[in-house]
Structure formats: C-alpha cells, structure tokens
Amino acid sequence: MNQRHEPFDTLAAVYALGALDGEERREFEAHLAPGCARCAAALAQHAATLAALAPSAPPVVPPPEVKEALLDRIGAPAARPERARRGRLRWAVATAAAVVVSAWFTGAFVAVRYEAQLGQMARESAAQRRELQRDIAALNDELAPYRSAAELLRDPVTQVVALRGLGPSPAATGRVIWHPKAGGHVFVANLPPLPPGKAYELWTIGDAAPRPAGVFRVDAQGRGSHRIAPVDDGKPVKVFAVTLEPEDGVQAPAGPMVLASK
C-alpha cells in the first residue's frame, strides 16, 4: 500500500539534509504543502538525528558581542549610537541594582561595597574594550596588504616576480605580485637602512622609459611593502626595479639600483 509513497520517503531524507534541489525539491514541497503526516513525521525524525550530530563539531565559545547585539536589538525601540557599550553598561547597572536590593535585606554596607566594585568593573571593561578595538584596527591595517595580495593570487593571470639584490645590496630580495589590470604589491627584505632624506622608489619598465610606481620605506630589518597602482595605459610591464632616491621621489631614476627582476 505504501508503494506509491516510497519515493517521497527518500526525498524526505534528502530534503531533511538540505540537499534536495531542482525539480525534485519543488515536487517534494508541493507534496508536503497540503499536509503529509508520514513525511512530516519523517522530517521531524531526521531533524532529531541530524541535531544529535551537532555536538561533534569542535567546541568554540560563541562570540559574546552577538548576545549583546541581540539583547540590544530586542530591547531597543529605535536605533541609538554606541549600542553595544550602552547595552553592557545597562546590564552592569541592572546587575548592580539587583545586588543592592538583595543586600539591603542583609546589610546596607554590603551594597555600598558591591556597588562601587561593580561600577569599577564596568568602567574597566569599557576601557578594555576600547583598547581592544584600537589594537584590532591597527592589526587590520597591517594585514591589509597581505589580504589584498592573497586576493590577487586567486586570479590565474596574477604573476609573482622575483627581485634580486644588485650592486650595493646583494643580499636584498623582493617579490612583486602583479595583476595586469589591478596592479599589485611589492614585498622586500634585507634592504639597507635608508639614509636621512632618502626613500626607495619602485619603477615599472615596459617598452618605453621607466615609470615611477611610488616610494616606500623599510623597517629596521630592511623589510617593507608597497601597493603598486595599475599602469595607466595597461601596457605590459617587463621589468620591475627599485632605486634609492630623494624621499619625495623623482620622475626618472637617478640613484643606484638596489633591486631588479630577472
């Protein structure tokens, strides 16, 4: 008697797993919509089985800011600035108030003590939060060129060009990650420290004269990175080179060449 329902039992399993697609999905949903007790029961059963697999994902602490944001969203009649911090303070104040009320029955002096402590904790956590946000912003700035380089590397037309040290700086090395349309990045290491008033300048060389591609500095270890804008006319770049120039940069290379491709 269940012969005709049999195919739907299979579709119910695939549907519960979220893997049913195309025409079959529409077909199954059309079958389900008017109400099929057998499929509803099967779906509930499969959902319970799949839920039981969830705890096998590696344990990770859920981000606390999500809870704050949600509680704020629930309690907030309208958008306000600084939602998260005010939400947290409101909770701290509510907690402090609860402590005060219960302590009132056992002794008012306890309340005074906890109130002061909780107030201080709230202030400290707000300060820590601001500090963390600054740190995160600074780290993100530092990461930006690497992220951008990694993005470029996904595109098969992106080239990675090695730079070798020349003349005054044989130990220097570098890499250019170059996309013909999007431009790229240069990463260098082991360049000598810059004399005062000087900077390194990158050049892109095609068929015509070398074109300036920006100046950059290096840190104490001789490392540096620099974003390269795309070439205006989109003509292919054959050689990348770095020279030592005045810190504002020049329009044609004049100083010694410290790095070059090929």
Add this chain to the structure above:
Amino acid sequence: MANSGADLIKGMATGDREAFARFYDRYAPLVFPLILKIVRERAEAADVLQEVFWEAWRGAAGYDPGRGSPEAWMVTRARSRAIDRVRARRRRGEMFVAAVDETLAAAPDDPAGDAAVRAEERGVLRSALDRLPEAQRDVIELAYYGGLTQTEIAERLKQPLGTVKTRIRLGLERLREIVQPL
C-alpha cells in the same frame, strides 16, 4: 528553577527578554561550533549566529514541541542559514574560488583551528559517522558540513543521482539507530 528549553521558547513568545538571554546561553554553545564548521570564517559565523537567534526570537510563537526538540529546532535553522551563506559565497566566487574550495573540501580541518582540539573532535565525530559504511558517510558529510546538494554530490563523487539519494536515506536511517537507540 530549571526551565526546559521549551519553557524558555514559550517565554520568548511572550516577549520575555530574560528567557531569551537564558535560551541563548544554553543553545549558542551548541549551534555556534556547527555554524563555524560549515561557514569556516569566524566573522561570518557570528553573523549567521545572530541571524539564527533573531529568527528564533521572532518565530518563538510558532514553535511546536510536538514536532521536535528545541535542539532540533535550532540546529535545523542554524544548518540551513549556514548553508545558505556557503552557497551564496560559492555562487559569488565561482570563478576564482572553485580551486580553493576543492582544497578546503579535501582538508576539512579549519586552518585556524587548534590541531589537538581538532583531532579530538574528529574522534568524537567519527564515533557516530564512522559506524556508517564509507559510501553513506561521504554523501552525508558533503551535505552536512559542505552544504552540497544531491546534484553537486553526484558530480563530485561521479555517482548516479539515484545512488546518492539512496545512500543519503540509508545513511540517515542507520544514523538514527546509532544516535537514538530505542
């Protein structure tokens, strides 16, 4: 007073903020690791987590305890939203990301994850999934964690669609016996 998950959802349906806070504390640690495992990116996983709990708050009145446990209610929602993200990302990044995606699928461990925790976790996961025949386990893992549809699984495993469907059904039926012994 120990409220059941169903009581908390009932409280949420009447607009009880405190019930929601407790509901979050109880179920976020269950669904967040799963969401993270599927979307693989912490910021995006946090987004999905917020979306899932917001929907739970808005949809609390529609919860019917007769149709499933709060765990199943939340896990179903979490998987579905996480998979939506993964699929949207796959569509957006189709051109360049396909190769990367393949590599990730071949190495299911999150590169940011702690190796020891991962190893332990895979041990636990294996205890439930490993008792399935390999052919059934593969199709279920690709759908459960990879968000692949039956057609995509058939293409990837180079198997007929009918075979994939049958393996999913048999695998789920077997898993049911493993995780919910009667």
